[in-house]
Amino acid sequence: MTRPTSPPVPDAELLRLDHQVCFSLHAASRAFGSVYRDALKDLGLTYPQYLVMLVLWEHGPQPVKTIGEQLRLDSGTLSPLLKRLETAGLVRRERSAEDERSVTIHLTDAGEELRERALPVPRRMLAATGLTVDELRTLRGLLGRVTSALDDA
Amino acid sequence: MTRPTSPPVPDAELLRLDHQVCFSLHAASRAFGSVYRDALKDLGLTYPQYLVMLVLWEHGPQPVKTIGEQLRLDSGTLSPLLKRLETAGLVRRERSAEDERSVTIHLTDAGEELRERALPVPRRMLAATGLTVDELRTLRGLLGRVTSALDDA
DNA sequence: GACGATTGTGTTGTGTGCAACTTAGTTGCG
DNA sequence: CGCAACTAAGTTGCACACAACACAATCGTC
Structure with a gap:
């Protein structure tokens, strides 16, 4: 523990700091996205698609819901994204037998093989x-x- | 400087750490956006629109280019965003006299007044x-x- | 078993973010 | 001057991200 920030930090500085942190976060997030775009170009994946593939590579077939929980994404984002991965031949959708509402996402052989190239x-x-x-x-x-x-x- | 991280950190951990940092950054950025959305709802601004307004409130009228440099955004993002701010009556576009290519963005009175509510x-x-x-x-x-x-x- | 509430997924609409391209204006160099 | 290179802004197309809504399947309670 350091001292309790002795000079009580003026309002103006607090506000500037907030802006700077938010700016930085926003900028850093996009900078990461940009570099990932380059790194993933050869694989034909976008960064969010790569995150979904990581989840599937690590934890195997699972419903849309649990993928969303891990990545904090909802169906509005995941449904079209998974559709693109399916079109690309990397994943397969399968209605669950026990719960017909649930759709389990499986990797195809091509999806499994892509892992090597992503290492x-x-x-x-x-x-x-x-x-x-x-x-x-x-x-x-x-x-x-x-x-x-x-x-x- | 601390020691050079004595146990050479195994590959597996490095990779997990990278994923965690990227996950975290992605998630933090969206979490910020979500809270800003709430905070800015009453003002009728989105988070990126708010960032543009901050730049204008702090540094006054300026061309699209310098706004983009400060926020690391290009014209493809800024042009439609500024059009929406213009439609909302918060900013005004003005062709520069010296350089006809440049468009200077000014705050309208409503745009100036919004600052108070954003404080x-x-x-x-x-x-x-x-x-x-x-x-x-x-x-x-x-x-x-x-x-x-x-x-x- | 019937039925209202809940849940898992998908769709629609709006707003970024960015690459690639277009258009118009400016600059530099022979 | 004339023309190529460059620059500022805008446009188009694609892919998130998320709110709001739609729909079907399931669950809980009676």
């Missing part, structure tokens, strides 16, 4: 950030706390 | 993040470094 992507991204492992952990921690706090608000 | 927004956002001022500074610093590094890549 070098994370290391490339990691290098592109220019941060140390410790800094990445700090960043992840702060972002996680912000997201939780904002979700509660 | 409480940053404090509300700041509180919603649940972070201390020091943590916000750390976050801003890390995000800035990541963005610079990614832009170079």
